[in-house]
Amino acid sequence: MTGYDAVLFDSDGILVEPPAxxxxxxxxxxxxxxxxxxxxxxxxxxxxxxxxxxxxxxxxxxxxxxxxxxxxxxxxxxxxxxxxxxxxxGTRDRYDDVATIADLPQDRGVVSNNHHSTIEFVLDAFDLDSLFETYYGRPKTIESLQVKKPDPHFLERALADLEADSALYVGDSEHDVIAAHRAGIDSAFVRRRHCRDDELSVTPTYDIETLSALPAIVDG
Incomplete structure (x- = not known):
């Protein structure tokens, strides 16, 4: 029996390299x-x-x-x-360990502070559509700034879509960890090269080096 109903992922810094x-x-x-x-x-x-x-x-x-x-x-x-x-x-690319996501048994989603249209582009350009049942980014509006992470708004929408009672959110920033906690779910902080030495003021449920660590975590 797996430990979570769903696993949610940030996009920039988790699925694909962050913008310069x-x-x-x-x-x-x-x-x-x-x-x-x-x-x-x-x-x-x-x-x-x-x-x-x-x-x-x-x-x-x-x-x-x-x-x-x-x-x-x-x-x-x-x-x-x-x-x-x-x-x-080709100056921004997909991370190699994203292949790990396909092996997870849980329903999956993407929640990002980037534009919703950019998430659509990423999923299509890197053939990731089939890995996720739902995804959310920001509308390109001023109002959307009010519901960026660490606000849990889009996390909660994704959880509702997946009808998930328990979930893990995988991100690369302190805001991701805070948003997960506010949504009442666990968090995994991935120490990519751009955030390897970051000191967080909040403690993630898991602190990992790569997405390859996820199967052992979600099978708990």
Whole structure:
């Protein structure tokens, strides 16, 4: 008898390599240029790339006299295009140990802070569709910033889809661990190269080096 009804996965940093910060900065600069702003303070670019909130986005738009919805639509559009381009060019790839997921007996899903359309692209481009029964990313809207992880909103939707009473969420960030705890499920923190030395303020249920550790965990 397996220990979980379902296993949920983050996408960036778990299924596929995370986007390069330089790529995200360039996409954000392109959105500002489209809005007529060529000179943007570096800290404002960093604020948008590294986990922007509704409040931060509002303050930045106020500073540059930008219409918030129009600017955010441009930012999301340029960000999505830059990610698609990186995947097509092969500068972002799937992790080899994702093959492990196919051997898990549980129902599976994807929950990401990335755009829903980007998750669709990833699952199709890397032939991962058959591995997952449900998946969620953000709509490209300002409002979606309010339900990003660590908010458990999309985790709870995936759990409802899978009718799962017990589940494990596999991620690569502190926000993933917090979101899992808030959703009332266990967490596995995967120490990929980009987060190998991260010190977390919360304790994941499991701290692992690779997805290859999952079969032993979920068979418990």
């Amino acid at each position: 910060s330089e790529t995200q900065l360039e996409a954000t600069q392109a959105a500002f240029r489209e809005a007529g702003v060529d000179d943007v303070a570096p800290d404002h670019l960093d604020d948008i790339v590294s986990g922007v909130t509704v409040e931060v986005r509002h303050d930045i738009c106020t500073d540059y006299d930008l219409e918030p919805t129009t600017f955010w639509e441009a930012r999301e559009r340029h960000d999505e295009r830059s990610q698609f381009a990186a995947f097509r060019a």
